[in-house]
Amino acid sequence: MSREPQTRVVKLFFREAIARALREEMARDERIVILGQDVGSFGGSYKEFLGLYKQFGAARVRDTPVAEASMVGVGAGAAAAGLRPIVSITYMDFLMLGLDPLVNYAAKARYKTGGQLRVPLIVKTTAGAKGQGVAHSQCLEAWLMSVPGLKVVAPSTPADAYGLMKSALRESGPVVYVDHKRLFPMAGEMPEDEQITPFGLAKYLRRGADVTIATYSHMTQVALAAAEALAAEGVSCEIIDLRSLAPLDLATVCDSAGRTGALLTLEEGQIVCGVGAEIAFRVREKLGGAVRIDRVGALAAPVSSNPVLEAACVPDSARVARAIRGLLAA
Known part of the structure; x- marks a missing residue:
């Protein structure tokens, strides 16, 4: 009697799962670029971008000044022009500085142009309390849920950190991808083969x-x-x-x-x-x-x-x- 082939699993940290998804998608789609503070040779504040600068270079993994409004604005414009940018906002608290281009431009572009213009922008931001005080600890997901045209996801496991990032990188409109400080050091098993987690499915x-x-x-x-x-x-x-x-x-x-x-x-x-x-x-x-x-x-x-x-x-x-x-x- 033949048996179904067993799915091989690997064990990755949450941050490694994000990096794996980005690495695979950047190799598949040269339009994907990363913008953010310390995303380059440093590998990200939580090392979730580790190795990407070395593999894809400064043209696709770009360090930015501490200027969140400009970062989101540049990302939205680049997305409208044909790229697929990921803008990394280290603390969700500072996403407030970028709400104007995110909410008033990126989320509304499809509606304002009758579907002629799409903004496939991902804003990846880190939420949650971990000893960093009043301006580095907030969870503001509910603010974003009320914006028509904006999708919001928040993984809790390495497998979903990977699968939801893969989905986000293939979306035609803006996505806010919310991770959490306390999840980055968490390890978990996930399939060795590609597994994409669909949006809208608990x-x-x-x-x-x-x-x-x-x-x-x-x-x-x-x-x-x-x-x-x-x-x-x-x-x-x-x-x-x-x-x-x-x-x-x-x-x-x-x-x-x-x-x-x-x-x-x-x-x-x-x-x-x-x-x-x-x-x-x-x-x-x-x-x-x-x-x-x-x-x-x-x-x-x-x-x-x-x-x-x-x-x-x-x-x-x-x-x-x-x-x-x-x-x-x-």
Whole structure:
């Protein structure tokens, strides 16, 4: 009896998975260029561009001044002119400086020209708290989800860091690719062969029966830790990794929440007008009052560089577990 061939796997760090995707796509498509601070011979602030400068040269891997508005503007213009630029913004906080060319030009070009002009720009930016204070720790994904024409993705594993970057590099319009400081040193297995992760498709990280946790990026690790703690109490958590925030896979969330009867949204950003607020409202629209819903996010305070205050502000597994206990007791 013949057997199906086994897919070979490799183990890579999150940062290595990004570099692998970029290396393969840059070899495939000479229009791809990288712009950003320290992306050249230094290899990126988190070494996610390591080796690309040596392989592809300064013409395609270009260091820029600390000028985020200009970086995004140049990237948008280059994309409209036929290139496929990746603009690296080291801290998501500073993406605010580039919102005008990103939101008012790149995201709207297709609409303003009746589809004649496309802007295949990727803005790769790093979010999250890791001891760097109020202006280097914010998660602003919810701001970007509301922009028509803009796609937003946030991987949580090396496999999806690779697969979502491959998808982004083949998109016809602008994409914001959000990674997280705490994920770069994380290792994980992934197929040795090319695997492209489609946008708009969430995945189950853990199956359960009592409550659904919908989350993304580094908060998936927090959710998994909370689920382990609650399992010892007899509570079964189902965890959904959203992966893609715009487009959002509402069908998977609704399917899970409809079965468990309870939904907790978890994000590192603010819950006011946040990712969870959007999910909660849309799930309630689809499923009505049959599902109990709660949200967990950062406290309504700037993220301090003081480690004790930072830990108090950002959600952890104990806080998630408490919220789930309260949700199930309601």
